[in-house]
Amino acid sequence: MGAVFAREHERLVRVAYLLTGSSAVAEDLVQDAFVGLHRHWDGVRQPSAYLRVAVVNACRAHHRRNLRERSYFPELVTDTVVAETPVVLDALAELPYRQRAALVLRFYEDRTDSEIAQALGCRPATVRSLVHRGLATLKKVITQ
Amino acid sequence: MNAKDEAIKSALRTALHDAAGQIDVRSATLMTADELVVHRRVTRRAPMVAAMAACLAVALVVGGWLLVSGGNDPPSVLTPAAGVVGGCAGKAYVTNGSGSVSVIDTATGKVSAPIPVGGSLGGVAFTPDGRHAYVTRSKIADDNSPDGTVSVIDTATGVVSATIDVAAPTGIAITPDGTHAYVTNNDGNQRSGWVSVIDTATGKVSAPIPVGGSPHGGYPSGVAITPDGTHAYVTYFAGTNGDGLAVIDTATGVVSARIDLGKLSVAPGLAFSPDGTHAYVANVVGEPVSPGTVTVVIDTVVSVIDTATGKVSARIDAGRGSRGIYGGGGIGGAAIAVASTPDGTLAYVTSSFSDTVSVIDTATGVVSAHIPVGGFPVFPGSSGAVAFTSDGRHAYVTVGDDNTVAVIDTATGVVSATIPVGEHPTGVAICPAISVAQARRVTVQGPVLVNGYLVVTANGQVRICAGLRATRPPRCTTSALTVRGLVRRDFDDLALRGRPGRTRWRPDPVQILGAVQGDVLRVAENAPA
Numbered sequence: 131m132g133a134v135f136a137r138e139h140e141r142l143v144r145v146a147y148l149l150t151g152s153s154a155v156a157e158d159l160v161q162d163a164f165v166g167l168h169r170h171w172d173g174v175r176q177p178s179a180y181l182r183v184a185v186v187n188a189c190r191a192h193h194r195r196n197l198r199e200r201s202y203f204p205e206l207v208t209d210t211v212v213a214e215t216p217v218v219l220d221a222l223a224e225l226p227y228r229q230r231a232a233l234v235l236r237f238y239e240d241r242t243d244s245e246i247a248q249a250l251g252c253r254p255a256t257v258r259s260l261v262h263r264g265l266a267t268l269k270k271v272i273t274q
Numbered sequence: 275m276n277a278k279d280e281a282i283k284s285a286l287r288t289a290l291h292d293a294a295g296q297i298d299v300r301s302a303t304l305m306t307a308d309e310l311v312v313h314r315r316v317t318r319r320a321p322m323v324a325a326m327a328a329c330l331a332v333a334l335v336v337g338g339w340l341l342v343s344g345g346n347d348p349p350s351v352l353t354p355a356a357g358v359v360g361g362c363a364g365k366a367y368v369t370n371g372s373g374s375v376s377v378i379d380t381a382t383g384k385v386s387a388p389i390p391v392g393g394s395l396g397g398v399a400f401t402p403d404g405r406h407a408y409v410t411r412s413k414i415a416d417d418n419s420p421d422g423t424v425s426v427i428d429t430a431t432g433v434v435s436a437t438i439d440v441a442a443p444t445g446i447a448i449t450p451d452g453t454h455a456y457v458t459n460n461d462g463n464q465r466s467g468w469v470s471v472i473d474t475a476t477g478k479v480s481a482p483i484p485v486g487g488s489p490h491g492g493y494p495s496g497v498a499i500t501p502d503g504t505h506a507y508v509t510y511f512a513g514t515n516g517d518g519l520a521v522i523d524t525a526t527g528v529v530s531a532r533i534d535l536g537k538l539s540v541a542p543g544l545a546f547s548p549d550g551t552h553a554y555v556a557n558v559v560g561e562p563v564s565p566g567t568v569t570v571v572i573d574t575v576v577s578v579i580d581t582a583t584g585k586v587s588a589r590i591d592a593g594r595g596s597r598g599i600y601g602g603g604g605i606g607g608a609a610i611a612v613a614s615t616p617d618g619t620l621a622y623v624t625s626s627f628s629d630t631v632s633v634i635d636t637a638t639g640v641v642s643a644h645i646p647v648g649g650f651p652v653f654p655g656s657s658g659a660v661a662f663t664s665d666g667r668h669a670y671v672t673v674g675d676d677n678t679v680a681v682i683d684t685a686t687g688v689v690s691a692t693i694p695v696g697e698h699p700t701g702v703a704i705c706p707a708i709s710v711a712q713a714r715r716v717t718v719q720g721p722v723l724v725n726g727y728l729v730v731t732a733n734g735q736v737r738i739c740a741g742l743r744a745t746r747p748p749r750c751t752t753s754a755l756t757v758r759g760l761v762r763r764d765f766d767d768l769a770l771r772g773r774p775g776r777t778r779w780r781p782d783p784v785q786i787l788g789a790v791q792g793d794v795l796r797v798a799e800n801a802p803a
Contacts, residue, residue: 217775
């Protein structure tokens, strides 16, 4: 497991950061994923795939929770901003979560359709559709 | 997929890699299963608690940051008001005639417990790195203290860390490279008077450089170093033969020129324009009321010296036409001083006879305002010293008769605060901002005020640069620091040029207070995870 950690940890934190916008949250969620991996070590055949699914799901759960909290604490919208972000990332953050995740896994991680499908729990055709719709929205926002 | 789609993909790919590359992933090590579980128990919070903690963090960050702002102008100084220890960043030091140094927080105006030095204090100057303040301490008649010293205060601890014997110190200035301190000595003898040069690394004092003596008069008082560090200008009582300003070549330590400020001229304070082309000398001139006495009728003027030619190029009446009878005993410590704003557009002159600060537009040489500040004493050793904050927004003026420091808002020309300090405040100095290049070069301890140009690149990198290249949009010159910890609110306040999603920048310099580590300037601790 040490080898998996050394190989995957840093990259997963960066993916989780792209999915949540907060490095602190990203580190926590990735840590959680490793806890889960450790618990299920005997039953996991592809540790890196397991971790990716766990992190993508955890980030999604974080977003759901965050949306709910934002309605109570509107100031939270600003809590994770460390720097001025480019327009394309602002637009990315506004996408539905699955589109955002598909784009991050495709264009940051360079994952194949089937790998992304596995991480999102959907079919490869759906991944193509998510990527296509996500890019279309980004294009619309940027060329506005 | 057309070309436009490819462009979007490429932009997204770049933005994602840049953003992901910006975070520091802690060099975590794999914990054992038990450690992991314990770790999660300790760090996990109920969602609502986490949300409230996050809120609190936001409030702390926002609350801990004071954006120094004048009117509707965008603030140019970001000053964390809390959690700062050590160094002089954000502080003004005021020397008191009663022997202590008052320390003012320039963001809040609060005065911390005075630093005891003893004797009677006059001039004060910070080293360029802000780690030390040098104050001149003269003996007072009924005091058992040594004759005179220059006392060195460690700004991180606020205690006197070194005491250097200098017989009769009055004014002090430190070279831009921080290696030497020039101290004027006035031993009360019209025919003597000299400058001592202190090696700041060793504390050793040079052989005295005489500036007085017949026919040149004595009582040296003000001293200032040219911005390029090549010359020290020293003012002294001109006597009946004229002169009044000696130019010392800092390389050789000899007086290389004298500039005539007029017969019986007394010039207690002087300052250079930031580009070094002009010196502004606060100057009282007059004529003997009766032959054979030193009593003179005085006008307050500012003599403007062209440093290239060494000639007085203008005399500006700064005293509002007020005149006074100036007793002989007062010579050498007249209550006027001058300072120039960091951008060089204004010079402030204090005038003891009208109890005002006169504002001179340096481009036209016209006095644009007389600001009443309270009582300046006319007796020696208690001068109305002036210092500007490094963003030029405020001027600090010691008001000796009132035991206060008047803070003038330079945008409005109004006294915005009156801060009580010790008895008979004399000198004032404000912690200097350091350049980006300096911040990169030296090991910086504690928070520092870094002066530079802010550039936010298209991929969200925030940098403070030594200069801007004149491209469209501008780019950083090679010397730059990455800035971490600014929040979006700060950017809104900074009113950057450029369009969102492209490079944005601020055309005029900003000062950012933070801790420097390697190539990173961290302006505040991030919210706790």
